[in-house]
Amino acid sequence: MKLNRKEFLERAGRTGLAIFGSTALFEVLSGRELMAGVKNDPSAVRWAMAVDIPKFVNSSDYERCIQVCNKIHNIPQMNDKMHEIKWIWKEKYEHAFPEQSFIQVRSDLKERDILVMCNQCNNPPCVRVCPTQATWQRKDGIVMMDMHRCIGCRYCMAACPYGSRSFNFADPRKYLDIDNINMEYPTRTRGVVEKCDMCAERIDIGLKPLCVDACRDNSLIFGNLNDPKSDIRRALKKRYAIRRKPSLGTEPQVYYLV
């Protein structure tokens, strides 16, 4: 059989296409390629939180959530803004939602402080940059910290667009009332990054996060996003909700009901 140049190229092209095309087809049909894009297994648990902004009126509405977290998690209170450690705190509306000034929100809500914390993103940039996997995403979606592994490089702080992470520049124990710390929860040490982990230690034993338990009048709603009957799903169905900096694609899992 004699082939000219054109025929050879045609046959080679078809053979190549058949081989690589069928592998791709197999991957698509077997679901492997498709599943790569789907992070959430609908049968699994996906914890999320909703903050009911209109229900935060007085400063005590915020403080009762913030104080209990600070107390139980041994979070030091520092006056120096450069060194402060924040897990859950108040932020001005325009700082919490810089892109959403156009949204038709009741004007009085825009005057309010917004309770902010780690968003437990579905697509967490902090996890992607961590060189030691000291921060990683659990199967239930929580972005967890392992202080034993943190080397204090602060890449995660640079990556987080919400400022949810704090670095221990100083020994946090120097700023804690050492006689009144919660002995059952560790403090941190100098040189590690910390953040809210949605009270993973409580969730694992079937409790709700501290701030959710402490809040008044269900102003914080916690639940499984994959369960259509959960409180959070019902709230999100009924009410209009916004998320912080959605254009960045981090898919925050802390929703703000407006």
Added chain:
Amino acid sequence: MYDSSKVIPGLLVFLILVTVPVWYNLFSKTSGNVPDPVIDRKYNECVRPAKTMRETHMVLLNEWRDRVVRDSDRSTITVDGAVYHRSLTNTCIKCHSNKAQFCDRCHNYMDVSPDCWDCHSFPEEEPHEAQ
């Protein structure tokens, strides 16, 4: 051999000097100086036999840490009817509450300084005191 009257005594002196630490240890009274940790306990049984704990408690603690922190497995273990959490602060220390006499004595002898206490608190002692 040339100068053997000088070389051989010289070698002997050298050998004695080099082996002084061995002789010193053998004949001095401090040679048997081993740490005597004081054990403080509430239960008859530890989570593992005493020998295992003495030799590999650090391995067990690392296993517990990985299990709880990384695998979110906060299940309990039952030993001799008592239920324990896998926790340094909430299990080990609750029973062995005398860090200075228990943990530190051996750790100091072995010259190891585990950094557990940089974060985990110890009750009834100055919690800031590291190691």
